[in-house]
Amino acid sequence: MGTVVDIQVDGEKESEESDFGKAGVEFSMRTAVDGEKGTEESDFRKIVASDPVVYQLVRVEGDGRLVPATDDEVMEVEHLLEEDKSGLASDGDKKHFDGRVSNEGLPSKKSDFEGLSQSENTEVDSQELNARLEYIEVMLPKVKQEERLRMSPESANHSTKCMDVNHQTFDGRDETQACKDKLQPENTSMETAPSSMALNDRQGVQLESAETCSGPTNQAVTSSSTVSGTCTSSMPDFSILKGDICLDNLSIRELQEAFRATFGRQTSVKDKLWLKRRITMGLTNSCDVPTSNFVMKDNKIVLKEVKEEPIQVAKAYIEELSEFETRECSARLLSSVKNSGHDQSSPKSRIRPVRDIGSRGPSFSTRQDSLGGFGIQVPYVSRVRRGRPRKNFVTLMNYHPGGIGPNLVKTAPGIPALQQNSEGGSRVRKARTPPMLIPQPNFVDEGEKRDAETIYGDDEHDLGLEEFDASGDNTDGNANTEPASKCGVRRKHHRAWTLGEVLKLVEGVARYGAGRWSEIRRLAFASYSYRTSVDLKDKWRNLLRASLAQDPTDEGVGPLATLAKNSRKHASVPIPTPILSRVRELAEMNSQTCTELGPSKITGHGGRNVQEKGSGFL
DNA sequence: CTTAGGG
DNA sequence: CCCTAAG
Incomplete structure (x- = not known):
């Protein structure tokens, strides 16, 4: 009761901190950059860095339910985050990850991950998803601002590294670059970024990630051809700026009112800056886009123009993810147990599945998918069933255009893709990633x-x-x-x-x-x-x-x-x-x-x- | 689940 | 290797 944990909304589930070391609250945002196969020691970082995009602040009720954190809590956390950030430069290690480090070192503790992740993910109902979504929307731009503030002094350097640091440091070479180049030729400029900033990486992963994910969030989609298009720091954020100007003169009370007007709810937060940010976000409507506006392509976050019904799409996406997660998680748990049980594999191999969940899970290859009628891109990992069933599906649509309608309605009222997914749950093995095999x-x-x-x-x-x-x-x-x-x-x-x-x-x-x-x-x-x-x-x-x-x-x-x-x-x-x-x-x-x-x-x-x-x- | 064969 | 049909 009263403990607040990070819940990862957007991707794999492994990331719940197993020790809520900090008595207070934690909040972090990270962007996943798919880890390449790395060395043992770098795996830890990989997990961290590969944590998918968004974390939402929630409270864990006594019964295990997840309740969105209140504004106060968010603010509290935000402060912590800032402290963290400021402290990063000097003392380095992030408290967030202490637990994980030890876990990595002690395979026996892995169960913590599994237990937590499973229980928490299986219990997410759509209501909570909605709530979570809302917070995602809220959080992304906010962190972006944080980043902006932090980065401004040294924007030049950071702007070049922001996307790149992760994989460059995880793996000396950049295997995925080729893919990325193909996929995102416009972004090549970023890839040439010097890896010198890697030094910073240890402290910077989290921040980098946040920036990575927040950058595209409400940047102009059209600027993808420029470096700054993806990196917030060097590109002024007009919307936010505007908001700041407007709100600057307001008192806290006014700000609170503005907040209420913007979000339709009361807030007790007295922090001016925070209020301004929140309001700004609300005003710029940037919160509509985050979850669906960018997609992960390989190691990179890619902007995608999704204008119609972003929230709806995002919801569907999250729901799908969630369902996938639960199933996938349990499946993997099973296999993990099985392995450790009778297999002759060495003890070392037993921890692997767990780690892989993290490093492997968010593999961020994306595919164009039609989800509930909207064309969005979803990570491949979120799709269990692929290929044949899909083909059949398409075939069905092609050859029985009339008949497919009722069928769909019957099987998958809201989200056809979901139905497909669950159908393929038993065939996880067959899921593949045809276009992009991430080198290992x-x-x-x-x-x-x-x-x-x-x-x-x-x-x-x-x-x-x-x-x-x-x-x-x-x-x-x-x-x-x-x-x-x-x-x-x-x-x-x-x-x-x-x-x-x-x-x-x-x-x-x-x-x-x-x-x-x-x-x-x-x-x-x-x-x-x-x-x-x-x-x-x-x-x-x-x-x-x-x-x-x-x-x-x-x-x-x-x-x-x-x-x-x-x-x-x-x-x-x-x-x-x-x-x-x-x-x-x-x-x-x-x-x-x-x-x-x-x-x-x-x-x-x-x-x-x-x-x-x-x-x-x- | 095991085989056989095509892809 | 993958997939599937067939037993």
Whole structure:
């Protein structure tokens, strides 16, 4: 009772502070800039920085309900925020994140996150959403102003970094830049910003973020081609300015009245500045746009012109998000538990899902979507179901224009997309992000490294391979948990088949016969949790193809010759010819066994369908 | 869930 | 790899 926490409205849920360390209130606004895959230590920051856009100040009632904070509280918080800001320069660390730091360090505490986030998100009803929305609207511009004030002295520098700092510091390189360039060619000027400001970043993340999100909030949409268009500091905000001028001469009381006139409610706040800001916001109507006016594109916040019914759109958006969150959260919790339960993955992997929720959740790729009739962009993460169902949906619309109407009304009164979402809830795995796969350096490096080791390290010695397998298991075990938890956004990481795997596969086929993939997987691939039977099958198919295509005629040719041929042909995939030969052998043998000797072999090892023939008599 | 096959 | 049909 009486505790105030940040509730993240706009994106993923992980961010509730688990310790309400400050007895008073907390308020923070951050903009998410999707974290690239970072190092372990930077993950913390990533989480912070990747926290999606908006936090709303709420009060947690005794029963767990969330009640929008009062103006007084907001103001209080605002002061704290300012204190924070001023303190940042000197003492650095933000109190907000202390809890998180420790959590990061102590995996055991992760449950705090989960518990909190889940309970809180599952209980959001539309009413509260509305309230939250309102506060979002209110908050965004406000923080923007804060930023403006703070930034004004050094606008030049900051204006260039504001968008960039985040990913530049999280990851030395800027993988997403290419995408962004494509998507936002007008914004390229910002991307050239020097990363020197990164030094500031630690203290600045939050502020930067706030600015990032607030900048576009009520900046002219038309100025996207200029740096200042996205960065508030260098661009005078006329609307606010005007408001300030007008309100400057008013007394507190007058301000309060103005506030009431603007917002239609009383306020007890006596802070002149605060009142002015609030009123200004109300007057400039800038609060209508925030949540829907900008969209996250990759690491960047992008302005989008959405003029019609912004609030409605935003509401729908939030509702959708909310529902998505609850479902997604629980799903991930399940998977997380599952992993930690019986999986052989290392303990390290157990915390991953949790962290990924943060770093991965807001992946901020966006897509054009028609939501309730309005064209807005929503982050991909918020969409669970994609592709086929959607296609069907469209198809339905296309081919049964008349019939779709009633259908829609029946299934999804307000928000068709929502319906689709819930429908696809059980298929999280299938969600993808076709256009933009966010690069994950760690992943790739890991995989490639291991791959290289395996391939060039040892070809034929099973022991060596076993070792590789073991190591592979570790890395893969971790990696395996990752994609699943990446919001299902990501396509399953492409794992190049190592030689060891191939050998195991071949061996397995030799032992159990081709086609018994699940068997092979269970026995021969026990250590590779990530290779599914389908994978085995596919790989075998490829091997077969390769082995046949390679050289059907030179069966008797020495390995060296074929090897040379092979490596020359496929420099990138040097599958040793011996293996291919063996594959072919097995293939032939298998085809034979299947047709003629098959039953004997299968029954021989399987032992359970031995009686198949005679069962007729029973 | 497992296989097989197409994409 | 993904997806789906089929058992």
